[in-house]
Amino acid sequence: MDLLILLVRERGRLIxxxxxxxxxxxxxxxxxxxxxxxxxxxxxxxxxxxxxGNPQYVETVLGKGYRFxxxxxxxxxxxxxxxxxxxxxxxxxVLPFENLSGDPGQEYFSDGLSEETIMRLGQMSPHRxxxxxxxxxxxxxxxxxxxxxxxxxxDVDYVLEGSVxxxxxxxxxxxxxxxxxxQIHLWAENYDRQLPGILDIHGEIxxxxxxxVKLKLMSEEKRQLTRNAPRDPEAHDQYLRGRxxxxxxxxxxxxKAVAYFQKASELDPSFAWAHSGLADALMVxxxxxxxxxxxxxxTTKSAIARALQADxxxxxxxxxxxxxxxxxxxxxxxxxxxxxxxxQLNENYSLAHLYLAHVFSNxxxxxxxxxxxxxxxxxxxxxxILGAMRxxxxxxxxxxxxxxxxxxxTLGMESRFWVGQICAAKVYEKLGMYSEALVAxxxxxxxxxxxxxxxxxxxxxxxxxxxxAKAEGYIHQMLExxxxxxxxxxxxxxxxxxxxxxxxxxxxxxxALEDRDVHMPFLLDHKWDGMRLxxxxxxxxxxxxxxxxxxxx
Numbered sequence: 369m370d371l372l373i374l375l376v377r378e379r380g381r382l383i384x385x386x387x388x389x390x391x392x393x394x395x396x397x398x399x400x401x402x403x404x405x406x407x408x409x410x411x412x413x414x415x416x417x418x419x420x421g422n423p424q425y426v427e428t429v430l431g432k433g434y435r436f437x438x439x440x441x442x443x444x445x446x447x448x449x450x451x452x453x454x455x456x457x458x459x460x461x462v463l464p465f466e467n468l469s470g471d472p473g474q475e476y477f478s479d480g481l482s483e484e485t486i487m488r489l490g491q492m493s494p495h496r497x498x499x500x501x502x503x504x505x506x507x508x509x510x511x512x513x514x515x516x517x518x519x520x521x522x523d524v525d526y527v528l529e530g531s532v533x534x535x536x537x538x539x540x541x542x543x544x545x546x547x548x549x550x551q552i553h554l555w556a557e558n559y560d561r562q563l564p565g566i567l568d569i570h571g572e573i574x575x576x577x578x579x580x581v582k583l584k585l586m587s588e589e590k591r592q593l594t595r596n597a598p599r600d601p602e603a604h605d606q607y608l609r610g611r612x613x614x615x616x617x618x619x620x621x622x623x624k625a626v627a628y629f630q631k632a633s634e635l636d637p638s639f640a641w642a643h644s645g646l647a648d649a650l651m652v653x654x655x656x657x658x659x660x661x662x663x664x665x666x667t668t669k670s671a672i673a674r675a676l677q678a679d680x681x682x683x684x685x686x687x688x689x690x691x692x693x694x695x696x697x698x699x700x701x702x703x704x705x706x707x708x709x710x711x712q713l714n715e716n717y718s719l720a721h722l723y724l725a726h727v728f729s730n731x732x733x734x735x736x737x738x739x740x741x742x743x744x745x746x747x748x749x750x751x752x753i754l755g756a757m758r759x760x761x762x763x764x765x766x767x768x769x770x771x772x773x774x775x776x777x778t779l780g781m782e783s784r785f786w787v788g789q790i791c792a793a794k795v796y797e798k799l800g801m802y803s804e805a806l807v808a809x810x811x812x813x814x815x816x817x818x819x820x821x822x823x824x825x826x827x828x829x830x831x832x833x834x835x836x837a838k839a840e841g842y843i844h845q846m847l848e849x850x851x852x853x854x855x856x857x858x859x860x861x862x863x864x865x866x867x868x869x870x871x872x873x874x875x876x877x878x879x880a881l882e883d884r885d886v887h888m889p890f891l892l893d894h895k896w897d898g899m900r901l902x903x904x905x906x907x908x909x910x911x912x913x914x915x916x917x918x919x920x921x
Contacts, residue, residue, distance in 0.1 A: 375436035420770040480608025490716035501748035519548030603636035640679035683714035734765035786815035824859035831866030858887035
């Protein structure tokens with residue numbers, strides 16, 4: 369509201385981001401003002417029904433600031449039912465459990481228990497209680513922020529704090545529930561357990577929280593707290609180690625996570641989360657690294673089948689299934705079905721919303737995609753991947769200025785996030801901001817450890833900007849690399865498409881089809897428009913699973 373008042377009072381004048389920061393918050397601040405501005409602008413536009421691409425009220429001047437250009441502002445109409453719906457759902461954040469063991473090597477255990485608590489409480493009563501996802505909660509690890517501040521930033525009603533002390537087979541967990549609005553400690557409890565007694569502790573914690581927030585649990589909701597709990601303490605320990613490495617989101621740790629999840633699933637074949645965790649970690653390798661799909665395809669699909677067999681009602685397993693159908697099978701209807709099933713089972717699982725949004729966006733259903741990714745961001749507002757994907761979906765929808773704002777916000781949180789950098793390069797290229805696109809490609813190459821997608825995008829930018837020699841240099845670099853390790857054929861095809869060499873581009877796309885290259889769902893991108901009427905391209909288009917009615921983005 370303060371920002372809207374400022375813009376209206378200065379109607380017609382360009383207000384820089386620096387001026388907004390100084391006038392709203394003052395100087396010498398040390399929190400994420402860029403993200404705060406972007407969020408406020410987005411909320412203003414939502415309330416006013418404004419379109420960033422063709423604004424009637426708030427105009428964005430890229431790299432400079434904002435200008436209010438409207439004359440009359442109508443108050444948004446909020447239906448009573450909407451107010452009641454918003455009030456009826458309790459929101460909870462589980463902060464990272466503090467490791468009091470005095471051993472940094474036990475960090476995986478406290479972090480893993482934090483995440484498991486989030487997952488189990490999230491599936492307890494998802495229609496009546498929302499639980500903030502792990503990524504956003506873990507951002508407050510070792511924070512000195514007050515509960516009030518955390519509650520405001522995450523927009524939650526309650527916060528669960530805890531600590532873990534492990535000494536051999538003995539574990540003490542301390543948990544306390546705090547109400548945000550007045551910081552009253554509603555409940556606290558110590559749990560002293562001898563392993564494997566800790567494996568069913570979430571039932572007690574969940575029941576206590578439900579009692580304090582006046583949430584009457586049905587018998588099925590009580591069952592959700594301990595459903596599919598691991599039977600083997602060693603399998604549980606291996607699973608926690610796997611989650612610890614998986615959530616670090618890099619190829620080195622992903623491979624470690626694969627090994628731990630495999631061990632957990634071998635020790636306890638009925639442990640569905642171990643199987644779906646294995647599938648998720650395996651999919652990181654081709655999606656975020658230059659690994660051929662064929663290397664992980666069969667193991668991934670087998671892990672998903674075992675997860676669904678062990679627990680047909682696991683939202684995590686159905687989400688893994690949605691991911692594999694999207695990246696590996698190009699089965700877009702199947703992706704939507706699996707993601708919807710996951711959301712029906714646990715609407716607090718943000719990754720299920722992400723994959724539903726992904727398939728919407730990549731098949732041209734842009735309004736649905738943006739609405740769905742926004743639901744995911746409510747559950748995980750500080751997630752870098754969700755922020756980057758929202759920017760990409762805005763780009764797919766042709767809302768390029770809003771996409772730039774989103775990438776500024778996401779990369780403002782973490783500039784070394786290479787996925788955000790490569791996605792930002794795409795919108796910069798589309799806007800003709802070639803120097804900015806190339807800088808983003810350089811960052812993506814550095815921060816990803818040399819992912820060939822960054823080489824491909826840089827080569828494409830040089831090609832469309834007229835520097836054929838440099839574009840061919842990137843092709844040569846990828847071909848030389850391909851002699852030693854796998855380079856996704858799609859990445860080579862893209863540079864040839866930028867050079868206008870359709871015949872060679874189609875050759876590499878044919879190889880990408882045969883390799884089941886995970887980049888193929890992005891054939892809707894505008895970069896392929898020059899080849900779209902080519903009969904060979906149309907055959908590829910159909911074989912990837914796109915319908916004739918689906919157009920380029």
